[in-house]
Amino acid sequence: MFVRKKLNKSGKISIQVIQKLNGRNKVVKTIGCSNNAGVVEKLFLEGKEWINRLSGLQEFSFSSHKQELHQFIAGIESLTVIGIEKLLGKLFDEIGFGKVKDQMFRHLVLCRLVYPVSKLKTVDYLSKYHGLCIDINSVYRYMDKLHSKQKEAIQDISYAHTCEVLKEPLNLLFYDVTTLYFEIEQEDDLRKPGFSKDGKHSNPQIVLGLLVTQQGYPVSYSIFEGNKYEGHTLMPIIVSFEHKYHVEKLIVVADAGMLSKDNIRELKARGFEYILGARIKNESEEIKQAILSRELQNGQSCVLLNKENSDRLIVTYSSARAKKDAHNRRKGLDRLKTQIKNGQLTKKHINNRGYNKFLKIENEVKVSLNEEMITLDAKWDGLKGYLTNTGLAANFIVESYQNLWNVEKAFRIAKSDLKVRPVYHRAQRRIEAHICITFAAYKIYKELERQLKIKKAGLSPEKAIEIAKTIQKITVTHPLSDHTVSKMLILTPEQQNLANLFDF
Structure with a gap:
C-alpha cells in the first residue's frame, strides 16, 4: 500500500x-x-x-x-526545570515538610534555595522556568496563613527529623544572634534601629536568634525587636525550647555577648548547664593575676574557680590567636595614629569602643595614645576564657565552644546564599513568615550537605544545586496522534552523576 x-x-x-x-x-x-x-x-x-x-x-x-x-x-509543548524538584523536592519530603499540605510552601522554600529574590520576582521565576502561574496576592495570603497556623509545625518537623538523623538526644545546643535590616526609614514596634551586625546602624532592623545542634542543624529560632540587647534574647528561646520538647539536662553554648549576671542566675535557677565565652579582662584583679601568672604556652590551659558564682573558668593559650590579636591591634592603632595626625580625633572619641580605649587626653586638649594601656593589653594576646557550670572535661568545653562557628555559618549562608536580608515586608506576620521560609530552606541545605558527605560525592551543596538547575524536562506532543510524552534530559556527565547519587 x-x-x-x-x-x-x-x-x-x-x-x-x-x-x-x-x-x-x-x-x-x-x-x-x-x-x-x-x-x-x-x-x-x-x-x-x-x-x-x-x-x-x-x-x-x-x-x-x-x-x-x-x-x-x-510538537514541543514546554521545557521546564525539573532538577530542583528531583533533588531538593526529594529532600523536602524526606525531612517531612510535605506534611504541610500547601504547595505554596513547597514552592517558596525551594525557590529560596535556588533563586532567593523578592516574592514578586519569585512568582516570575516560577512562571518562566517551572510553568507555574501563581498570583502574587495568593503568595501574600499564604504567608499570612503560614504565620498564623504553620510556623510552629515547621519547627517541630525540623526538630523531629534532626533527632531521627542524629539518633541521640539534643541536649547540647548552640545559640547566637544576628540582625536583619530593612530598606525603610520608618520604624515600628518590631523594626527599630539598634546595633547592626551588617553595619546598617541607621536602618530599622530585627534581631534573629537561632539554636543549632553541634553539627549545625537548625532546631529553633526566635525574632526580637531591633533595639533589644542580645543578652536578653537567650533565656526566652531556651526556656521555650525546653518547655516545648522536654529536653533533659540541656547544655547551652553561647558567646560572651550572652554573659550577664542575670542570665547566669536564671540559667542556674532553671537547672540549665552552660558553656559561655568569658570576658577574662573584666574578671577580678585576683583572677586576672592568677591567669597571667600561669604564663601559658601554646596549646596549654588552666582551670580556675570563679568565687563569685562557683563556676569553672577555663583559660587557653594559642600562639596563632596571639599573632592575630597583635595584628588586629596594630591595624587599629595605625588607624588611630593617622586620625590623630590629621586632627580627626577630639574629646568625644575618648570611649571604650574598639581601639578607642587606647586614647587619652593630654592637657585637656591633645588626644594621644595611651602606651601603658597598649602594653597591658598585649599581655592578654592569645588568651581565651570559657565559663561553665558543667562537670565536663576542659578539652570538651573548649571543643564545644569552638563549634559555635556552626551558628555563624548558618547566618552567613542565610544572608549570602538564601538572601534572607534585606527584608522588604512591612507587616510583622509576613516578616515572621519570611524568616520561617528561610529557616526551612536552611534545614534542606544542611540535609543536602549531610547526604552529599555520606555519599562521598565531592560536591558542595551550592554545586549540587547549580547542577540541578540545569536539568530540564521536555514535553512533546506527537504531530499526528496528539499523544503527549515527557522526558527528563540528562545531557552531561555531572548531571548523570547527580541523578545517580540521588536516584532520579
Missing part, C-alpha cells in the same frame, strides 16, 4: 491510501482533502501512519530527516 495525492476538479487535493491488486489501484481509505499545502502534508503523513498501524509497524515514517526534525520541534 501507498499514499497518493489526487487533484480533484474542485481544485482540492485528496489524500488516499491505495492498494495495488491485479495490476489495478484500489482506494482503501480516503484520509481527507484540502487546498492548503500544510494541511495536505499533514494528511499525507496521517495516511502513512495509517498504513504503519495496519501493518503493525511502530516507527515514524517521515519523508526526510529534516522533515522529521521540524515535526518534532513543532
Whole structure:
C-alpha cells in the first residue's frame, strides 16, 4: 500500500491510501482533502501512519530527516526545570515538610534555595522556568496563613527529623544572634534601629536568634525587636525550647555577648548547664593575676574557680590567636595614629569602643595614645576564657565552644546564599513568615550537605544545586496522534552523576 495525492476538479487535493491488486489501484481509505499545502502534508503523513498501524509497524515514517526534525520541534509543548524538584523536592519530603499540605510552601522554600529574590520576582521565576502561574496576592495570603497556623509545625518537623538523623538526644545546643535590616526609614514596634551586625546602624532592623545542634542543624529560632540587647534574647528561646520538647539536662553554648549576671542566675535557677565565652579582662584583679601568672604556652590551659558564682573558668593559650590579636591591634592603632595626625580625633572619641580605649587626653586638649594601656593589653594576646557550670572535661568545653562557628555559618549562608536580608515586608506576620521560609530552606541545605558527605560525592551543596538547575524536562506532543510524552534530559556527565547519587 501507498499514499497518493489526487487533484480533484474542485481544485482540492485528496489524500488516499491505495492498494495495488491485479495490476489495478484500489482506494482503501480516503484520509481527507484540502487546498492548503500544510494541511495536505499533514494528511499525507496521517495516511502513512495509517498504513504503519495496519501493518503493525511502530516507527515514524517521515519523508526526510529534516522533515522529521521540524515535526518534532513543532510538537514541543514546554521545557521546564525539573532538577530542583528531583533533588531538593526529594529532600523536602524526606525531612517531612510535605506534611504541610500547601504547595505554596513547597514552592517558596525551594525557590529560596535556588533563586532567593523578592516574592514578586519569585512568582516570575516560577512562571518562566517551572510553568507555574501563581498570583502574587495568593503568595501574600499564604504567608499570612503560614504565620498564623504553620510556623510552629515547621519547627517541630525540623526538630523531629534532626533527632531521627542524629539518633541521640539534643541536649547540647548552640545559640547566637544576628540582625536583619530593612530598606525603610520608618520604624515600628518590631523594626527599630539598634546595633547592626551588617553595619546598617541607621536602618530599622530585627534581631534573629537561632539554636543549632553541634553539627549545625537548625532546631529553633526566635525574632526580637531591633533595639533589644542580645543578652536578653537567650533565656526566652531556651526556656521555650525546653518547655516545648522536654529536653533533659540541656547544655547551652553561647558567646560572651550572652554573659550577664542575670542570665547566669536564671540559667542556674532553671537547672540549665552552660558553656559561655568569658570576658577574662573584666574578671577580678585576683583572677586576672592568677591567669597571667600561669604564663601559658601554646596549646596549654588552666582551670580556675570563679568565687563569685562557683563556676569553672577555663583559660587557653594559642600562639596563632596571639599573632592575630597583635595584628588586629596594630591595624587599629595605625588607624588611630593617622586620625590623630590629621586632627580627626577630639574629646568625644575618648570611649571604650574598639581601639578607642587606647586614647587619652593630654592637657585637656591633645588626644594621644595611651602606651601603658597598649602594653597591658598585649599581655592578654592569645588568651581565651570559657565559663561553665558543667562537670565536663576542659578539652570538651573548649571543643564545644569552638563549634559555635556552626551558628555563624548558618547566618552567613542565610544572608549570602538564601538572601534572607534585606527584608522588604512591612507587616510583622509576613516578616515572621519570611524568616520561617528561610529557616526551612536552611534545614534542606544542611540535609543536602549531610547526604552529599555520606555519599562521598565531592560536591558542595551550592554545586549540587547549580547542577540541578540545569536539568530540564521536555514535553512533546506527537504531530499526528496528539499523544503527549515527557522526558527528563540528562545531557552531561555531572548531571548523570547527580541523578545517580540521588536516584532520579
